[in-house]
Amino acid sequence: SQTIHQWPATLVQPVGSPLSLECTVEGTSNPNLYWYRQAAGRGLQLLFYSVDIGQISSEVPQNLSASRPQDRQFILSSKKLLLSDSGFYLCAWSGGMGSYNSPLHFGNGTRLTVT
């Protein structure tokens, strides 16, 4: 069966510090990978998605970047965090090519607090 791991679960970082959140998927090949951010009590905002190794699409101009160094690994990064980067970050995967009706499968999320 497929599983998705996201870490860390919580993170408190000072303004100006770097960020690295990691997500890995097991049990499937060539997944589509996504990073979402959720503001408190709100819906999900898509930040980045990837349909292949090394391919990243950005949805929202921001202080963050993403990378996909391996087929089932997705990393969210920042060189210098801003206060506005605080939030709940969710990694997700869905079926790749041809799996158009595949739902999203989410990790447990990372609560990031920038102080």
Add this chain to the structure above:
Amino acid sequence: AQTVTQSQPEMSVQEAETVTLSCTYDTSESDYYLFWYKQPPSRQMILVIRQEAYKQQNATENRFSVNFQKAAKSFSLKISDSQLGDAAMYFCAYRRGDTNAGKSTFGDGTTLTVKP
């Protein structure tokens, strides 16, 4: 761009009763998929139910069913025999069906409270 609107920020239901959560969407596409996701207090998002736009029959999953009105662009979720474990935030989501990227657009969610 597609938009998804959930007009009910909060809903409550008595245990064992039925509740309906509303969702409307705006799209010019003809090929798409609709989903309802549940986010309990643990914040783990899980799929509740999905609907293919080309199917006229409403999807059902045990106590969960949808009322899909394609012309009206409406996709409501009905929860029957509500249980305490149904208390969560529910999100409606839209996904285009003609692209591999499969980006999903989410509504702002409806918080459901179940009263014992």
